[in-house]
Amino acid sequence: MERYVTETVMSITRQPVFVQLLQGVFRVYHCNWLNPAQKHSVEGCIKVLSDVAKSRAIAIPVDLDSQVNNLFVKPNNVVQKTLLNWKQSAKNTSRRESGLSASKDYRNIIEKLQVGIKTCI
Structure with missing residues (x-):
């Protein structure tokens, strides 16, 4: 499509x-009525036409x-929205995993302290 627009159309087309x-x-x-894939394709065509x-x-x-x-420029296009959603999801997953890890660490410390206390008594 890019080749068609930049070579064929441009050779037979006037500016208007x-x-x-x-x-x-x-x-x-x-x-x-455009689905996301169609919208992305049209967006790409606009980009090519603009660049040409x-x-x-x-x-x-x-x-x-x-x-x-x-x-x-705006984060309105589908690709940018998807990227932002993916980054946010990755960040939230990382936070959850670090929270679970910290919870397990605290549990282990408490268990060790309880074992140490029982040993001393």
Whole structure:
């Protein structure tokens, strides 16, 4: 898809058509019926189109350019949300495991003290 967009489409497309293509793909991205995999695919297409526009000095309307840039800055996209959820889950698991480990350590200390006390009596 990237090759098609960057080579084939660019060789037959004029700037206004390229901008309309980016606008259309951006509108598709905001459709409620997209599943996460489709949304991720459309997001990738937007990224490629945006990068090609920048590398070929294609003027993109300011409002569209800022919307596209915000898409990749905000943690709203699926990949970033997934990464944040994974990091939070890993952090919580680590906390639980360290809490269980500390609990076992305290239990062992108490048992050793009880054995030591019984030995002294």
